[in-house]
Structure formats: structure tokens, C-alpha cells
Amino acid sequence: MIATQFPPLAASLFSLMAIGSLLLAFVMLGSRWLKDYLLAFAAQSWLIALLSAAVGYYGNFPELYFIAALTALFRGVVLPWLILRIIARLKVDRELHERLSPSSSLVIGAALVLFAFVVSSHLGRTLHLEGSVAVLALTVMLSMKLIGFLMLAVRGEALSQILGILVLENGIFLGSQILVPGMPLLLELVILFDLLVIVACFGVLVRYLVTHAGVTHARALRRLVG
Amino acid sequence: MSSESLIAVILLAPLAAVLLCLLVQRPRPAEFFNLAAAVVVFLAVLALLPHSLSGPQRLADDYLIVDALSTWGLLCVASVYLLSSIYAIGYMRRLSEDARLHRFYALFAGFALTTLSGPLMNNVGVYWIAIELTTLVSTFLVCFELGAESIEAAWKYLVIVSAGISLALLGTVLYYWAGSFALGPSYSLTWAALREVAPRLDPAIATTAFLLVTIGFGTKVGLAPMHTWLPDAHSEGPAPVSAMLSGALLNTAMIGIARFLQVSDAAGSGALPRAAVVALGAFSLFVAALFIVRQTGIKRLMAYSSVEHMGVLALGFGFGGPLGIAGALYHMLNHSLNKSLMFFGAGNAMRAYGSKRIGAIRGLPTRMPVSGWLWLAGAVAITGAPPFGLFRSELTVLRAGLRSDHAWAVYLMLVLLIVIFVGFLAHFRAMYFERAPAAAEELQSEEDIERAQPLRDFPDAWCVVPMALALIPLLALGLWWPDFFARCFAAVAANLSVGGRS
Numbered sequence: 001m002i003a004t005q006f007p008p009l010a011a012s013l014f015s016l017m018a019i020g021s022l023l024l025a026f027v028m029l030g031s032r033w034l035k036d037y038l039l040a041f042a043a044q045s046w047l048i049a050l051l052s053a054a055v056g057y058y059g060n061f062p063e064l065y066f067i068a069a070l071t072a073l074f075r076g077v078v079l080p081w082l083i084l085r086i087i088a089r090l091k092v093d094r095e096l097h098e099r100l101s102p103s104s105s106l107v108i109g110a111a112l113v114l115f116a117f118v119v120s121s122h123l124g125r126t127l128h129l130e131g132s133v134a135v136l137a138l139t140v141m142l143s144m145k146l147i148g149f150l151m152l153a154v155r156g157e158a159l160s161q162i163l164g165i166l167v168l169e170n171g172i173f174l175g176s177q178i179l180v181p182g183m184p185l186l187l188e189l190v191i192l193f194d195l196l197v198i199v200a201c202f203g204v205l206v207r208y209l210v211t212h213a214g215v216t217h218a219r220a221l222r223r224l225v226g
Numbered sequence: 227m228s229s230e231s232l233i234a235v236i237l238l239a240p241l242a243a244v245l246l247c248l249l250v251q252r253p254r255p256a257e258f259f260n261l262a263a264a265v266v267v268f269l270a271v272l273a274l275l276p277h278s279l280s281g282p283q284r285l286a287d288d289y290l291i292v293d294a295l296s297t298w299g300l301l302c303v304a305s306v307y308l309l310s311s312i313y314a315i316g317y318m319r320r321l322s323e324d325a326r327l328h329r330f331y332a333l334f335a336g337f338a339l340t341t342l343s344g345p346l347m348n349n350v351g352v353y354w355i356a357i358e359l360t361t362l363v364s365t366f367l368v369c370f371e372l373g374a375e376s377i378e379a380a381w382k383y384l385v386i387v388s389a390g391i392s393l394a395l396l397g398t399v400l401y402y403w404a405g406s407f408a409l410g411p412s413y414s415l416t417w418a419a420l421r422e423v424a425p426r427l428d429p430a431i432a433t434t435a436f437l438l439v440t441i442g443f444g445t446k447v448g449l450a451p452m453h454t455w456l457p458d459a460h461s462e463g464p465a466p467v468s469a470m471l472s473g474a475l476l477n478t479a480m481i482g483i484a485r486f487l488q489v490s491d492a493a494g495s496g497a498l499p500r501a502a503v504v505a506l507g508a509f510s511l512f513v514a515a516l517f518i519v520r521q522t523g524i525k526r527l528m529a530y531s532s533v534e535h536m537g538v539l540a541l542g543f544g545f546g547g548p549l550g551i552a553g554a555l556y557h558m559l560n561h562s563l564n565k566s567l568m569f570f571g572a573g574n575a576m577r578a579y580g581s582k583r584i585g586a587i588r589g590l591p592t593r594m595p596v597s598g599w600l601w602l603a604g605a606v607a608i609t610g611a612p613p614f615g616l617f618r619s620e621l622t623v624l625r626a627g628l629r630s631d632h633a634w635a636v637y638l639m640l641v642l643l644i645v646i647f648v649g650f651l652a653h654f655r656a657m658y659f660e661r662a663p664a665a666a667e668e669l670q671s672e673e674d675i676e677r678a679q680p681l682r683d684f685p686d687a688w689c690v691v692p693m694a695l696a697l698i699p700l701l702a703l704g705l706w707w708p709d710f711f712a713r714c715f716a717a718v719a720a721n722l723s724v725g726g727r728s
Contacts, residue, residue, distance in 0.1 A: 179399065
């Protein structure tokens with residue numbers, strides 16, 4: 001089943017959830033407190049898990065229930081819990097090293113969403129999908145991608161960078177539920193895979209902290225240049 | 227032996243080495259397991275080469291592909307793995323990290339395993355996963371020495387490459403979406419399926435997806451401007467790891483870009499995809515030339531040279547045609563051998579002088595007679611001077627470019643190659659023929675003071691023999707283009723042409 005064939009109720013439900021996730025991405029972009037940041041990420045993951053379950057229900061893809069459960073478990077519970085533990089241990093509760101104030105990054109984020117909308121509506125026009133949920137999914141996917149890159153660029157705290165990467169992947173995850181719901185095996189693998197990325201990130205981070213106790217912002221990593 | 231059993235040997239030998247290293251937990255047996263796996267893999271790849279010419283074979287329920295391109299990639303990886311496993315024995319013993327050495331070899335064999343599996347993947351999504359796995363394993367090799375700088379390098383490597391490669395996942399999802407209009411919602415996204423459905427893809431989506439995939443895998447290949455992680459990771463890891471990263475890993479991601487180029491040709495996306503790859507290649511050469519001329523770190527010099535050679539590969543695949551593909555593949559093998567040689571030499575000099583700065587390395591011929599001259603020969607080879615292999619492969623890429631639509635890139639490439647030749651060898655001239663300044667102690671930065679003391683009886687045979695083993699085929703390949711290679715390149719070119727069978 002392709003995105004255009006969903007019943008109207010389902011399509012509007014999907015749109016609601018997609019827009020909700022985009023809003024949560026803006027919450028992350030606008031917050032200085034790492035805990036808020038983390039809560040927004042967890043909420044976004046739960047929303048995406050609900051979205052997969054809904055797509056599975058309306059589109060008859062039973063595998064997606066499994067994906068939804070995995071998403072909720074790993075991205076909604078395990079990862080936030082791990083990050084919370086690290087926040088508690090490091091005693092950094094707010095982003096201190098942003099290169100751009102949250103309000104200016106919100107404005108830039110809005111401009112990026114506009115850009116994503118222009119690109120995806122162009123693609124939607126060539127496919128004759130104007131106004132369908134597919135174009136919205138594409139917009140949200142590209143915007144979350146761009147917002148994730150913005151976070152990586154303007155945030156200096158190591159934990160914020162990990163969360164930035166997770167937002168990048170949430171974006172792809174959300175878009176692919178609506179655009180290509182029949183691609184399940186790959187998605188399962190990707191979920192497990194992300195966990196590995198995060199575990200690796202933590203491994204490096206912890207080693208870094210062991211050798212340089214106290215420094216947790218990536219901006220201090222500037223010895224290698226040229 | 228059949229290809230199935232050979233592939234099984236190639237993948238199981240490093241896996242067995244990982245498990246044995248973790249099980250035995252002693253440094254000397256771990257060295258042996260890793261070296262044995264490297265020898266077995268190399269022999270199995272040599273035996274697999276003739277099989278690959280008879281046409282593409284799909285194994286393991288369509289998840290693995292054995293064709294001329296993937297086998298060629300395996301040959302590059304296996305050669306570097308063998309050479310750096312020999313070198314690692316001599317180099318790693320000097321780090322006085324014996325207690326953790328079995329973990330190093332387990333990771334090293336695991337890195338080889340993921341790098342070997344990359345070119346073999348037939349499913350586009352699984353290929354992405356294999357490439358991302360290589361990042362995860364090699365991160366821990368980069369920061370094995372646990373210095374502040376190596377942890378910084380590992381952090382940058384992990385963050386930049388994971389972020390970049392997520393763009394490739396986005397591109398893959400877009401390809402799948404575009405294909406689902408023609409093939410239905412659920413299908414298996416193999417290279418062959420993607421190529422067959424390509425003419426029916428929407429051109430706008432196919433072009434967008436191609437650009438995303440190229441930027442994503444281009445990050446991993448180290449094409450400028452996505453190369454920023456590369457000099458850090460390559461210069462901070464132990465020398466055998468740098469050789470594997472540069473000689474083996476970068477190629478496996480390049481193979482993906484070559485396959486996607488074929489898809490976009492089949493999709494009829496026009497001139498944009500090839501122009502984008504050519505532009506990235508030319509820009510990589512440009513950036514590399516700038517940083518090579520002013521470089522002060524010896525391993526960073528080698529790392530920027532990797533950026534340069536990945537640029538040449540991108541130009542070769544971007545120019546396309548049988549000649550461009552042959553040049554690029556030939557260059558891939560030459561680069562693998564030569565860059566291993568260069569990193570081995572750099573590791574030897576670093577340990578022998580106790581510094582990473584080019585300025586601290588003076589009077590090489592007296593300090594390291596044998597490996598010093600081998601290293602100099604390698605430096606002449608890597609800048610593309612005859613009679614070594616890289617001269618022939620770069621010339622072939624240039625010839626291919628003159629026949630393509632991108633002749634401007636050929637002239638740019640020529641100028642930049644000359645700049646790199648001059649800049650690179652100027653550093654070597656200083657290291658070989660200049661005397662150390664009398665006040666050398668004062669000139670050393672604090673960075674040097676915290677380094678290990680220079681090692682007197684270094685390099686030993688373990689660290690010199692692999693350099694010779696890399697140089698001999700490099701010289702042979704420059705003088706003589708074996709007939710077997712020509713058939714192999716023709717098979718790859720046939721597979722990668724529009725409507726090819728792979």
C-alpha cells in the first residue's frame with residue numbers, strides 16, 4: 001500500500017503525529033536544559049512508535065507492531081534512561097556552550113523547515129501527490145534531518161551531540177514509516193544498529209571523561225587542526 | 227573450491243580470530259591468530275579471483291554478491307589486512323600495552339571482517355549497515371592509545387561519519403520509495419533490482435536520492451568537503467590501523483558510490499550525477515593540495531594524500547567508460563599497497579624520533595637506512611612518478627577524462643597533481659637531506675615533550691618486511707599490466723555499464 005491509498009482518517013492521524021514530532025524537534029532546539037531536551041526526545045520516540053503501530057493497523061503490516069514495540073522500548077525508554085544516568089553523573093544539567101542562542105536557532109530552524117517544504121512539494125508535484133500525507137512525511141523527514149544537523153553544529157555539549165544524531169535518525173525513521181512501510185526488516189536492523197552507535201558513543205565519551213575528568217563539551221576538542 | 231566455500235572462509239577466518247583472541251587473552255597467541263586469519267583471507271581471495279570473472283553469483287539467499295567489482299574490493303582489503311597484520315606485530319609490541327593487546331587484535335580482526343563484508347553485500351540496506359559497522363569497530367581502534375588527541379579524533383570520527391552516513395540512509399529510503407511505485411510496497415532492494423527498476427523511477431527522486439547517497443558514502447570515503455574527520459582519525463590511530471583505514475576502508479565505501487552511479491545512469495538522470503562526483507573528486511584534490519603543501523604533521527601528510535587519492539578514484543568513476551573504470555580500479559589497488567607502505571614508514575619514523583612533527587624528523591638515511599629508503603621510494607610512487615603503478619593508473623584516469631564531457635577536470639587534476647608532487651616531495655627532501663637545527667630542543671612544542679622517548683633499536687624486521695612486500699608489487703604493476711587484470715577490469719566495466727548483468 002502506498003501513502004496515497006490510506007483512508008482519510010488514517011492520513012490525518014498520521015499528519016497529526018508527524019507534525020507533533022516536528023514540534024518536539026523544535027522544543028529540543030529551543031531548550032537549554034538537557035533534561036527537557038531528553039524528555040522531548042523520549043516523547044518524540046513514543047510518538048513515532050505510535051505512528052508505526054497506526055501505520056501497521058491501517059495498512060495491514062503486522063510487522064510494524066513489532067517495530068513499534070522495539071522503538072518504544074529502545075528509543076523511548078532505554079536510551080533516555082542511559083543518557084539520564086550520564087547527565088546525573090556528569091552534573092551538567094544545561095547546555096553551556098551553544099554557539100547560537102536558542103531563540104536564533106529557532107528562527108533558523110523555521111527557515112530550514114521552509115526549505116524542506118519547498119523541496120518536498122517539488123518532488124510531490126512531479127509525482128502528482130500534492131496535498132497527500134506523503135508530501136508531509138517527506139517535509140517532516142527532511143526538516144528533522146536539517147534540524148538535527150543544526151543541533152550538531154550549534155551545540156557544544158557532548159550529550160547534545162549524541163541527541164543531535166538521534167534526532168537525525170528519528171527523522172528518517174518517521175518518514176520511512178509513512179513512505180515505505182513495507183521495508184521492515186531493514187528498519188528492525190537499523191533500530192538495533194542505532195543502539196550500537198549510541199553504545200559506541202558512550203564508550204568513547206566515558207573514555208574521554210576518564211582521561212580528562214570534568215570536560216564534557218566537544219568545543220574543547222580542538223587540538224587537531226590543519 | 228567453490229565460491230561459496232571460499233566466501234565462507236573469507237568471512238569466518240577473521241571471525242574465528244576475534245573469538246580466539248577474546249578467549250585466550252594473551253598477547254603472543256593473539257598476534258598469531260590475527261596473522262593466520264590475514265594469510266588465510268588473502269589466499270582465499272586470490273583463489274576467488276578467477277571465479278569472479280565467470281559472471282556475478284549470488285549467495286546466501288541473495289544477500290551476498292560475488293562479481294568482479296566486489297572481488298576486486300576484497301583483493302584490496304585482503305592485501306592491506308595481510309601487510310598491516312605483519313606490521314602490527316612489530317609496532318604494537320613497542321607500545322608496552324601487552325595487557326590490552328589481545329583486545330587490539332580482536333578489534334583489528336573484527337574491523338577486517340566488517341571491511342571485507344562491505345563489498346560483498348547485495349542488499350543496499352545491508353550494505354549501508356556494513357559500512358556503518360566498520361565505523362563503530364574502527365572508532366575503538368583509533369582511540370586505542372587513549373591519549374587526549376586520539377580520543378578527540380575518535381569522537382570527531384564517530385560523530386561526523388554517523389551524521390554523514392545517515393544521509394546515505396535517507397537516500398536509500400528515497401530509492402526504496404521511488405521503486406515502490408513500480409514494484410509494490412514490499413520488495414527486496416538488491417543492486418540488481420534497483421538497476422532494473424531504475425528506468426521507471428521518477429527522475430527527480432532518483433537524482434535527489436543519488437546526491438544524498440553520494441554525500442553520505444562520500445563522507446565515509448573522505449571526499450572533500452566531508453573529509454574533516456579523516457586527517458584526525460588517520461593520524462591519531464596506531465600506524466597499522468591508519469593503514470587499514472586508508473588502504474582498505476575508504477575503498478569499500480567507494481565501491482558503493484560506483485554502483486549507485488550505474489543506477490543513476492540506468493535511471494537516465496542526465497549529466498548531473500556524474501558531474502557531481504567529478505566535482506567532488508576535483509575539489510578533494512584541491513583541498514588535499516592546499517593542506518599537503520603547508521603540512522607539519524607526518525601522519526596528517528599521509529592522511530591528506532589519502533584525500534587526494536580518493537579524489538582521483540572519484541574522478542575515475544565519475545568519468546566512467548571502460549577506461550575510467552579500469553583506471554579507478556587499478557588506482558584502488560595501487561593506493562592500497564602504497565598507502566600501507568607510507569603509513570608503515572610514518573609509524574617507523576614517529577617511533578624512531580619520538581615525534582609526529584615533520585620538523586623533528588631529520589637525517590633519515592642514517593637513522594633508518596633500509597626502511598628509510600623504502601619509504602622514500604614509496605613517496606616517489608605515491609606522488610605518481612614513473613615507474614610505479616600509480617603513474618599508470620593516474621595516466622589512465624587522465625586519458626579517460628579527456629574522452630568524457632568533463633575535460634576541465636583533467637586539466638585541473640594535472641595542475642594539482644604537479645602541486646602535490648612538489649609539495650609532498652619537498653617534505654621528504656627536508657627529512658632526508660637537511661640537518662637537524664642545533665637548537666632543536668627549544669623548537670619542540672610541548673606536544674613533543676609528552677611523547678614517548680625515541681626508540682633506539684627501531685624499526686625491526688617485522689616493521690620493514692611489509693614495506694618491501696608492498697613496494698615490490700607496486701613496482702611490478704607499474705612496469706607490467708597483467709593480462710588477468712585487463713580481463714577483470716573489462717568484466718567490471720561490463721557489469722557497471724547500463725544494462726550490465728551483475
